[in-house]
Amino acid sequence: QVQLVESGGGLVQAGGSLRLSCAASGHTSSMYDMAWFRQAPGKEREFVGAISWGGGVTEYVDAVKGRFAISRDNTRNTMYLQMKSLKSEDTAVYYCASRSPPRSLLLHQYGYWGQGTQVTVSS
Numbered sequence: 001q002v003q004l005v006e007s008g009g010g011l012v013q014a015g016g017s018l019r020l021s022c023a024a025s026g027h028t029s030s031m032y033d034m035a036w037f038r039q040a041p042g043k044e045r046e047f048v049g050a051i052s053w054g055g056g057v058t059e060y061v062d063a064v065k066g067r068f069a070i071s072r073d074n075t076r077n078t079m080y081l082q083m084k085s086l087k088s089e090d091t092a093v094y095y096c097a098s099r100s101p102p103r104s105l106l107l108h109q110y111g112y113w114g115q116g117t118q119v120t121v122s123s
Helices: none
Strands: 003-007 010-013 018-025 033-039 046-051 058-060 068-073 078-083 092-099 117-122
Touching (some): 003 092, 018 033, 018 117, 046 068, 046 078
Parallel strands (some): 010 117
Antiparallel strands (some): 003 018, 033 046, 092 117
């Protein structure tokens, strides 16, 4: 049973930084892509970014390029989302997702999801 648990959300002022974590367990293979999605109030869930199973390839939505960075520590089965220069429009519930086997990061379909963590950016 794959489990993904997000942490690190909270309230931050515009222009500030925050780091989210996603701890994964239960994957039967070490080769799994991971991604971050977010859902703002009244909007559909959207792709934020993803990282390949080895950590060498990342992909981001244009709105966060240059401000967000995804990394992973496979020794800890944990993925991170470092967010800086936060804007009010970044306010959303952030979800961690994973899938196996690995696929192109340009494909945004994922099979496993966490419960989400709230990020609120005050202006």
